[in-house]
Amino acid sequence: MLETGTPQHDKPDWAAIVIVILSVTAFAVAQGLTFPLISLTLEAREIGGSLIGLNAAAYAAGAVLCVLTIHRLTTRFRGNHLVVAALFGSALSLLAFATITWLPVWFVARFTVGFCASLISILSGAWLNIATPDCLRGRISGLYGAGMCAGFAAGPLAIPIFGTANGSGFAWASGYVALISLACAVFNANTRTVPEAAPSGGLTAFIIAAPILVLMELVFGFADIAAISGMAVYFVRVGHSEAFAAYAITVLSLPTAFAQPVVGWLLDKFSRAGVTIGCGLSGALAFLIIPFLQSQTALLLIFALIGIATFALNTCALTILGERFKGGMLIAGTASFSLSYSVGSAMGSTGTGFLLDRISTSAVPASVGLGLLAFTVLAVFRRRDLESFVKVTNQ
Template sequence: MRWGAYFAVSLSVISIGLALGLTMPLVSLRLEGWGYGNFAIGVMAATPAVGVLLGAVIAGRLAARLGTPTLMRLCLLSGAFSVGLLALLQSYPVWLLLRLLIGVQLTVVFILGESWINQLALEKWRGRLVALYGTGYALSQLAGPVVLGLIGTGNDAGFWLGVALLIGGSLLLIGRGGAPRVDPHSASGRGLGRFCLNLPPIALAVVLFAGFEAIILTLLPIYGIRQGFSQAVSLAMVSTVVVGDAALQLPIGWLADRMSRQTLFKACGVALLLSSLGIPLVLHSPLIWPLLVLFGASAGGLFTLALILIGERYRDDALVRANAHVAQLWGIGCLVGPLAIGAASQWLTGHALPLMMALGAFGFVVLVWRHGLPAVEAETAS
């Protein structure tokens, strides 16, 4: 196994997590300070999702022409340029366009990077290696709000640090090998419907976690402030959720190599349902902190297991195509989640964030219990 390539690609994608952990809350808090409501902030949070859908369509064709490492480096560098413009051109309409571009640029990196990681992983270590990547990514997002709290939100330092991180991530990929072989149609995005019909629990898990990640970094700070907490405490809530995501991914990956992955998948869905329902009940008590840890761990576990289950079923072109579908589903989750929760928070209930996550988790639990997952051999052959 190419350990150097595995760690370089993982760290490159992880640099995106830290950059987003810095810039996404900063954008939301800046809009809050400008007087925008929940729905307008939700629209801003959802805009990259359109870019995700576009990125899923073009990733395979561009990778076939330019090569996976070259394309990933170019997208990281152009993403750094777009983040820099967020600091220089502070206008709501301009930010919408820039967030759209960032969605396209970073989606290509995610599709190709996660395919590369899964391609490199040996089957007997797949759960732990994918979980190690997931832990690093979650820790990077945890570090984002923490660093943002230290450097402050009243200046543009968070944007410029994000620029530096993306440039650094591009440099890590120089000279790395072992990437999946890609033809022009591998990640074209065609076949999403078939993918969802073959693996409906995996599809819904990706949508759920995408919506979760978008709202945690953008709407959870606002939820905390609107429920009477200070900005510092609200950012600490975001960090606590991501601590849960990060802390338990390696144990989940370890278990995924030693027990039924489908059983573990179900358990994460049940835990997400119960923790989501519990948040409004214990919000102003000390119990909220361990509950937020469980909330983050269960949501992160769904996505980690989805990647593991995909990696054991697909290779090369099929793996890149499957990850393109993951990106499309991610875009749907990022689009629907912030818009729905932003609107419900403004016009229905202030606790829309946890309650709508509970609704999604309930749907997942029902789906995975009724349909399960097909055998690995059947999916590998398809």
């Protein structure tokens, strides 16, 4: 019999946990590959920059539509079936990129990938918390974060292997995601839990009930995209090579994947609010110190710390969400996380571009560091909100 609540304290639903980690890793691999590969492929076909940008916007539109329709979807279909369906949908969309060159189809496929990826992200985060007892919540959330980071880092590695000319990179990703969807369908037979339906109006209710968690995810999105996009340009403009800038992005991702289980262990052993504040402060100081560093080794070490600390905010938010909320409000929470991350990432990409062009190069790390510091100060004053939410259930 499937359960929609949290399992007993000592009985994690390992089949569900495996599905969640496999699915989010597959989503991350697909997203990490398609974002650069689609741009490079369209550029090679001499498609204008505005159309390339609009194609990326189609992904965002699909993700937003998923957030807005999550109540209807989870009311009509079981959450565990939706995860498998979203994986299959992603695989078919990736196959379309590999086999069809007509640009309108690429817009439809990009929109579908965005919708399916957002659905996987929302449902997997909620299901993870339903399937995991609180004594293991931080560590399992850390493994979840590690899978996501590893997927984002591994996806782009397919580009130099398969190239951009014949669609083989998309075909490889499609086959991989399809295999993961089949594996998840098999594991579904052994799960004891299933995500509940999101309550009507749950998104607004969650934002009102837990604004600090929503802000945490927005700050994570802002810092994450600023580090990936804005800081790469920053390094080149202050005199480092393009190769160093690219290597810095790799250093940002890989240590982050290995560190998230450690962050999860800290969340299980110490104050979760304290770990959140420590991660925010570490990320802020790391960004603020960058303009004063000249050594490339020191810069890479600090950049690794930035990746670990900023992504840890996501791990903290997911862990606290599962501790404080139950039932359908978990879906509402992860949906609000998806939306706030999208807003934060848009702020990070546009904001750093504005600072680079209109203010100064050093304003990029300084502004992100100050933003993280402001969040950390707020978290200190709102510490009780991180530790003492009133538990909200889906009645």
